[in-house]
Amino acid sequence: MGEIYSYYPGCTSHSTAIEYIEASLAVIEALGIELRELPDWCCCGAASAHNLSSALALGLSAFNICEAQKEKTDLLIPCAGCYNNLSRADHALRYNPEEKEQLEKLLGFSYTGEIKMLSLVDVLAREKLRPAIRERVKKPLADLKVVCYYGCAIVRPAEITGVDDPENPMRLDTMMADLGAEVIDWSCKVDCCGADLGLTYPEKTAKLVNKIVDYAEAAGADCLVTSCALCEANIDIRQQRLPILFFTELMAEAFQIGDRQRWWKKHFNNPANLF
Amino acid sequence: MIMADNFLQQVMEESGQPVNLCYQCRKCSAGCPMVDEFDFPPNMVIRMVQLGQRDALLKSKAIWMCVSCETCGTRCPNEIRIAPIMDSLRAQCLNEGITPADSVTVALHSSFINSIKTFGRLHEATMLMAYKWKSKNFTSDLDVGLKLFLKGKIPLMPKKSRNMAKIKEIFKEAGK
Numbered sequence: 001m002g003e004i005y006s007y008y009p010g011c012t013s014h015s016t017a018i019e020y021i022e023a024s025l026a027v028i029e030a031l032g033i034e035l036r037e038l039p040d041w042c043c044c045g046a047a048s049a050h051n052l053s054s055a056l057a058l059g060l061s062a063f064n065i066c067e068a069q070k071e072k073t074d075l076l077i078p079c080a081g082c083y084n085n086l087s088r089a090d091h092a093l094r095y096n097p098e099e100k101e102q103l104e105k106l107l108g109f110s111y112t113g114e115i116k117m118l119s120l121v122d123v124l125a126r127e128k129l130r131p132a133i134r135e136r137v138k139k140p141l142a143d144l145k146v147v148c149y150y151g152c153a154i155v156r157p158a159e160i161t162g163v164d165d166p167e168n169p170m171r172l173d174t175m176m177a178d179l180g181a182e183v184i185d186w187s188c189k190v191d192c193c194g195a196d197l198g199l200t201y202p203e204k205t206a207k208l209v210n211k212i213v214d215y216a217e218a219a220g221a222d223c224l225v226t227s228c229a230l231c232e233a234n235i236d237i238r239q240q241r242l243p244i245l246f247f248t249e250l251m252a253e254a255f256q257i258g259d260r261q262r263w264w265k266k267h268f269n270n271p272a273n274l275f
Numbered sequence: 276m277i278m279a280d281n282f283l284q285q286v287m288e289e290s291g292q293p294v295n296l297c298y299q300c301r302k303c304s305a306g307c308p309m310v311d312e313f314d315f316p317p318n319m320v321i322r323m324v325q326l327g328q329r330d331a332l333l334k335s336k337a338i339w340m341c342v343s344c345e346t347c348g349t350r351c352p353n354e355i356r357i358a359p360i361m362d363s364l365r366a367q368c369l370n371e372g373i374t375p376a377d378s379v380t381v382a383l384h385s386s387f388i389n390s391i392k393t394f395g396r397l398h399e400a401t402m403l404m405a406y407k408w409k410s411k412n413f414t415s416d417l418d419v420g421l422k423l424f425l426k427g428k429i430p431l432m433p434k435k436s437r438n439m440a441k442i443k444e445i446f447k448e449a450g451k
Contacts, residue, residue: 011396011397012397014430014434015397015399015428015429015430016399016423016428016429018427018428039437040436040437040438041396041436042391042395042396042436042438042442043390043391043395043396043397045388045391046387046397047342047343048383048384048387048388049384049387049388049391050343050362051339051343051362051365051380051384052365052366052369052381052384052385052388052451053366053449053450053451054289054359054362054363054366055448055449055450056388056445056446056449056451059445059448059449060391060442060445063438063441063442063445106444106445106448107441107445152344152345152346156344156345156346156348156349157345157348157349157356158349166349167349190346191308192308192309192342192344192346194308194342195342195343195344196342196383196384197309197340197342199383199406199416200379200380200383200410201379202415202416202419204309204312208308237419265426266426266427266428268422
């Protein structure tokens with residue numbers, strides 16, 4: 001393909017979402033896409049900074065846009081939360097002259113708007129990549145019934161994420177079908193998992209998570225598929241009925257690449273017996 | 276009434292949202308995943324901003340229970356996003372020195388941003404310890420934490436950003 005992107009790993013790439021990043025890097029390499037990690041980056045503020053100060057959230061995310069702009073290639077942001085925060089900052093820099101001026105002054109740079117913020121779904125679920133993905137499938141995910149769980153961060157607000165449909169996104173569904181899985185339509189695609197409440201009020205998160213998993217079970221799913229590290233953590237930790245996998249883990253399974261047995265063990269609900 | 280107008284103006288400016296357009300269809304509250312935990316449902320929060328009920332809002336639990344999932348804003352027929360309104364209300368609560376109705380959530384977020392202030396990035400182990408200390412909640416989820424650690428998901432050593440001077444400046448500018 002010969003495509004090159006800058007790459008923003010985000011904090012969970014070394015911790016709670018380590019299997020997501022390993023699987024994603026394996027898949028990206030298999031598809032001939034080159035990534036160049038930003039020489040310097042900081043936390044985007046996650047689900048915390050904006051709760052205390054929007055200026056802080058915006059400043060931290062803009063720091064990374066400033067670093068990425070130096071690299072002159074579009075920025076790939078696998079973590080859904082980071083993608084959402086950086087996209088918000090990019091949106092502010094692009095469309096809000098007042099905020100742009102403040103951020104440029106604070107960070108000592110001049111925003112050009114030449115690079116795009118891209119989620120991993122933006123990059124991997126492109127129409128033009130579908131033939132290459134289908135060709136790469138060695139072991140189709142036949143008989144695997146999946147529901148795609150998009151959550152919030154790659155979906156809303158739609159004017160910032162550019163999602164195909166904020167109530168019924170389809171890009172992960174299409175990709176899972178390309179991998180040979182049986183994709184089931186269901187009602188909780190874009191429901192919230194409770195986000196950071198998973199840390200403060202586990203029982204409130206468990207209530208939301210169990211509703212989502214009830215619906216997934218009722219739809220007849222073997223597992224949930226997501227692209228969000230926080231959704232994965234909440235749903236994996238707060239129930240013991242269905243496994244939840246990152247979409248790139250399933251791509252790697254279909255491609256038969258990467259250290260999959262080790263990734264399965266990173267989950268609370270081990271998905272090994274699905275394959 | 277002057278107070279009310281000022282409050283409405285401030286929230287509209289800080290959030291960038293057309294709060295005055297709300298006609299109480301309640302679509303926001305119908306879809307809110309956290310509404311059971313709110314003392315005032317989202318549609319009422321909007322009405323209270325319009326009416327200038329500042330104190331009740333800044334002391335409310337609702338502003339800390341909102342997880343900014345943006346479902347309400349996505350469905351609002353008047354394109355009012357409530358998440359940025361909540362950001363404005365939370366910041367006003369803290370800036371006015373009002374005791375937040377939910378100190379646990381504030382403990383988490385301040386431990387989190389302190390980790391960024393120290394390392395430029397999140398270091399889960401020290402952030403969680405600081406959060407446990409601040410929230411005085413030492414026992415919950417210890418089993419989950421241990422399991423995550425054993426699965427190699429809570430690294431011991433922090434990783435630092437290079438340009439810490441710039442990160443300090445961002446915090447200073449934000450008054451944090």
